[in-house]
Amino acid sequence: MSIRRQLLVALLLALLATGIGASGATWFAVRKAANDLFDYHLEQMALSLADQTLATPAQAAVPLGQDYVVQIWDATGVLVYISRAGAPLPLLRGGFGSVSLEGNEWRVFTLHTPDRAIQVAAPADLRSGRATAVALRTLLPILASIPLYGFLIWLIVGQGLRPLTEIAGAIRRRDPASLDPLPERPMPEEVAPMVSELNALLARLREALDKQKRFTADAAHELRSPLTALQIQLDMLARARSADETRDAVDGLRAGVKRAGRLVEQLLTMARLEPQSQANPVPVALDQLLTEVATELEPLAEARRVQLRLSRLEHATIRGEPQGLHALVRNLIDNAVRYTPTGGEVRLALFRDGGAAAVVVEDTGPGIPAADRTRVFDRFFRLPGASAEGSGLGLAIVRQVADAHGATVELGDGEAGRGLRVTVRFEVI
Amino acid sequence: MRLLLVEDDVMIGAGVRAGLRQDGYVVDWVHDGVAAEAALDTEQGYALVLLDLGLPRKDGLALLESLRRRRNRVPVLVITARDAVNDRVRGLDLGADDYLVKPFELHELAARIRAVLRRHAGRAEPLVEFGEFRLDPSARKVFYQGRAVSVSGREFSLLQALLDRPGQTLSRAQLEERLYGWGEEIASNAVEVHVHNLRRKLGERAIRTVRGFGYVIGEAEAACRSGASSS
Numbered sequence: 071m072s073i074r075r076q077l078l079v080a081l082l083l084a085l086l087a088t089g090i091g092a093s094g095a096t097w098f099a100v101r102k103a104a105n106d107l108f109d110y111h112l113e114q115m116a117l118s119l120a121d122q123t124l125a126t127p128a129q130a131a132v133p134l135g136q137d138y139v140v141q142i143w144d145a146t147g148v149l150v151y152i153s154r155a156g157a158p159l160p161l162l163r164g165g166f167g168s169v170s171l172e173g174n175e176w177r178v179f180t181l182h183t184p185d186r187a188i189q190v191a192a193p194a195d196l197r198s199g200r201a202t203a204v205a206l207r208t209l210l211p212i213l214a215s216i217p218l219y220g221f222l223i224w225l226i227v228g229q230g231l232r233p234l235t236e237i238a239g240a241i242r243r244r245d246p247a248s249l250d251p252l253p254e255r256p257m258p259e260e261v262a263p264m265v266s267e268l269n270a271l272l273a274r275l276r277e278a279l280d281k282q283k284r285f286t287a288d289a290a291h292e293l294r295s296p297l298t299a300l301q302i303q304l305d306m307l308a309r310a311r312s313a314d315e316t317r318d319a320v321d322g323l324r325a326g327v328k329r330a331g332r333l334v335e336q337l338l339t340m341a342r343l344e345p346q347s348q349a350n351p352v353p354v355a356l357d358q359l360l361t362e363v364a365t366e367l368e369p370l371a372e373a374r375r376v377q378l379r380l381s382r383l384e385h386a387t388i389r390g391e392p393q394g395l396h397a398l399v400r401n402l403i404d405n406a407v408r409y410t411p412t413g414g415e416v417r418l419a420l421f422r423d424g425g426a427a428a429v430v431v432e433d434t435g436p437g438i439p440a441a442d443r444t445r446v447f448d449r450f451f452r453l454p455g456a457s458a459e460g461s462g463l464g465l466a467i468v469r470q471v472a473d474a475h476g477a478t479v480e481l482g483d484g485e486a487g488r489g490l491r492v493t494v495r496f497e498v499i
Numbered sequence: 500m501r502l503l504l505v506e507d508d509v510m511i512g513a514g515v516r517a518g519l520r521q522d523g524y525v526v527d528w529v530h531d532g533v534a535a536e537a538a539l540d541t542e543q544g545y546a547l548v549l550l551d552l553g554l555p556r557k558d559g560l561a562l563l564e565s566l567r568r569r570r571n572r573v574p575v576l577v578i579t580a581r582d583a584v585n586d587r588v589r590g591l592d593l594g595a596d597d598y599l600v601k602p603f604e605l606h607e608l609a610a611r612i613r614a615v616l617r618r619h620a621g622r623a624e625p626l627v628e629f630g631e632f633r634l635d636p637s638a639r640k641v642f643y644q645g646r647a648v649s650v651s652g653r654e655f656s657l658l659q660a661l662l663d664r665p666g667q668t669l670s671r672a673q674l675e676e677r678l679y680g681w682g683e684e685i686a687s688n689a690v691e692v693h694v695h696n697l698r699r700k701l702g703e704r705a706i707r708t709v710r711g712f713g714y715v716i717g718e719a720e721a722a723c724r725s726g727a728s729s730s
Contacts, residue, residue, distance in 0.1 A: 291580050291581075292580075294580040294601045294602055295508050295510075295511060295580060295601065296510070297601070297602040298508075298511050298580075298601040298602035298603065299508070299510035299511050299514055300602070301602040301603065301604055301605075302511065302514030302515060302518060302605055303514055305518060305604055305605035305606065306514065306517060306518055306521075306605070309521065309605075318517075322510070322513075322514060325510065326510060329510065452507075452555075453555075
């Protein structure tokens, strides 16, 4: 539906309605004025006849048009004079009255004097006819001007909508891949907010796209390392001369595939997290989540001879996105288990701390030097000398989920200054 | 021939080292830029440096830059995941001799190492030829007086070191540096044993002893100066 056409039709209809209204009002006003005038005439005529001493109006100096009827009755009620042929109008009481005779409406004025009664009458439709003619004269110019108005409205509305047409044109002509802002020339205040909102949206889109591009580039880059390791092990396998060398190369291949698989898995987790920051939060029982993940990772801990211990578990429910929270807890515990040397221990705790729920994962591994505690949250950052297993994404995932939940992540020394203690604080509902 | 491998990725580093060892190279492996710098400062015997760029503590490019600023001319082969043309141009402009993008195959790495070493020695042809000697580094074969001679890995490396710049005398310490990596047990007479074995296969006059300084192939030109300055 075109705004221009809509406005044209609406404005013309409004104009027509106004014209008809004005004509109607005119018609009523004119008819009232005409009635008053006619009544005055009838009365004056009757009075002037009453003042005449002459017996018949034939001699009287009252001009009688076709439209007027005069009837005179004597004191005994006998019609002594009628100004036209045909049936007489009945005698009425004094004053104005209406009479219907032979299908015609008559307006009558009756004047009773001591010796006679004088009646002057005129057809009623004569008056309405005049009023209608006047009303039509009011309406006609309006009706006649409608095409002109229509043309003007068409032009003016078109002019007014021009900024919109221009923006539409600018958008249509754009390179579909371009996310550059639209030109913000001086614009009517009704259109300016739309353009600036559109530009803000484009900016957000561009930012998101850039982020995605960077992520893809980083991911491809990161995949090169495990691929390189695989390629080398494959070459070693091809040139292996003994059973030992073959076995070493196959072990290397297996480790490389595992590492690549883990990296891909982490990349997928990260990619899935992206749009979920705005997902609808639901209540999540942290104590249940912690137990669940600990059970999941128990085999890994056992394989590495690391003891996984739940030292304290209070009940706490937060609002959040279950998948993201699962990834957060899993990465925390997984990291702790992987970086803890054989025979070490990973302690998990969940407790209420005022309005917050604190998840604490503590290990007896090498810890993270204070200087690196900010950078470890960067994507693909690995500590110097860290094992090749790490994808460099674990803590980045933790940070991203925490941020989406308004939670804080704190890195500190483990018990007795050894190992790493990660504390994540959530707001409890 | 001794190489310094600078690579922070444990899996890649271990693989490259194992592969190059099979090719007869002695490989010292460090995991970060600072350790690489320390190794290059203390050891003189590296024939080539394999340098990853994304290194902890000190970036590979920064390391390369400071290396060249200090006029260290050791050949550098960059191995990296950074494949943008700008990165490659920058690496080469900072003084890298070649650039290999990950992932790569071991035999390509080996071929590039040989090519860099060849260019560094001022040769264009793949074979090392001098006098009666002909060495094929890619096949690790030695020909002497027109016949193939079977030699061990270390023996080949020793010949290669002496033929790198014929006429230059190398001391026992210099040869040990080029033949053995860190942590390798070296018998005090190891070099003498290798020389002895080579002479047995090639003839007494193939390698000459410069008394008090070391060993040389060909005429010992400026032997005293070179021997004195490097000890």
